[in-house]
Amino acid sequence: MGLFSPGFMGRRREPVPGLPPGQHLVTDFPVLSIGPTPRVTPEEWRFSITSESGLMTTWTWDEFQALPQEDVTVDIHCVTSWSKFGTGWRGVSLDTLLDGVDTQAGFAMARSYGGYTTNVPLDELRGGKAWVAHQFDGSPLAPEHGGPARLLVPALYFWKSAKWLRSIELSTRNDPGFWEQNGYHMHGDPWREERYW
Amino acid sequence: MTDLPASAARSTWNASDWHEALVVEAYAETPTARTIRMRLPEAAALPALVAGQHIDVRLTAPDGYTAVRSYSLASAATGGILEITVEELTDGEVSPYLVRGLDVGDRLEIRGPIGGWFVWLDEEPAPVQLIAGGSGVVPLMAMIRAHEAGTNPSPFRLLYSVRSPEMAYYRAELEELARVSPRFDLDWVYTRRAPSGWPHAPGRLDLTRLAASVQPLGSTALTYVCGATPFVEFVADALVRSGRDPARIRTERYGGAEGG
């Protein structure tokens, strides 16, 4: 515990279960992006996974929609210190998408329309922990929140949940993505406050 | 810490750790915003700042409850002093305290500096277009100040959207710079009330005003847009739709977006 701020009472008195250290709850949905919001129509949209041997699997929008869909309700945590509880998403589990992919890789690089990248350990994408989401609260995902589709990895800070997802490349190396090259953590676990390096 | 060589001291600074800062100066920037200057006891160890970076500020209540928010640095020059300007959101948790509660002599905890993307480096060769809404001018001011302090010849142009004349941050400094500096141009947009005799009726920044107030299309300008999320969304989108290269536009969104 550091020093006190004389006269500061704060809004919340009780510790909130489920809230990682240093986070506060919001009810709206803040937007953080590095540049203009890319506009990608479902017709133009393609999503691919490439294994470390270079084998690529690609889905069109219709093919992606035809995969088994899951509805999940998760808490999300942004490194800029807001958290939002109980967000509802619909999308395809990474377990489904990785099902036919033969890989020994330990790491994944998510790449977005617009050029954004972020690295995620493959472990964090498997076992029912990650989705490619295309609906938020029952509606198509808005462009500023990453539509047509974004990665959803709620166990990590939200910059790992790449918006406007275009591809995932598997690798045996853990290369840094965009924010990871710009001062942010390689892993990003909110419960361990892995914010900056 | 002072008896350590600077390089050794510097290596002990960690952007993830909290550091105590003493508030040495605080003054009203506008009727709703306040500039706060603070001194770091460990100033010698602070890594070099880059214009556009922000810090996190942590407040602690008597019962140990803490609240953290991000604030851009208004200047990349330190001399051991960090400067921020905070806009009060009336229903906010942290900003009303920083604007009206905090006193000179109080201490804050800070973390950072953070950010390696929404920054301007002195070696940047391109002309620069800055576009700010309200408090979004803060990191752009750090860029303007760094540019004026150095010798980089590229032109800077700031388009600053404010509700009314008295809501503008750093007005005197900006207007003086626009008068004397051959490398800096300034354009205002007033959304609610304009100064008397102003050639444009007050109103939100629209496509025509935007096009008339930024570096011309086809210029290699690097554009920085900062402010509340809806403002940044509108401006960045309009620039892209008018044919500008998205890769040359950098944004920082302060918040205030509603819904999914």
Ligand SMILES: Cc1cc2nc3c(=O)[nH]c(=O)nc-3n(C[C@H](O)[C@H](O)[C@H](O)COP(=O)(O)OP(=O)(O)OC[C@H]3O[C@@H](n4cnc5c(N)ncnc54)[C@H](O)[C@@H]3O)c2cc1C
């Ligand atoms: C990288 C970064 C840099 C920032 N730099 C600055 C800065 O230099 N100066 C500054 O004043 N602020 C800055 N902000 C915003 C700041 O971090 C806080 O969000 C702001 O001060 C509100 O905090 P609060 O606790 O008073 O309000 P909260 O209690 O967090 O929120 C109160 C209400 O205001 C809404 N809200 C939050 N932010 C905004 C906004 N920007 N505009 C409109 N409504 C909003 C919330 O959605 C909520 O409904 C920055 C934010 C980021 C992410």
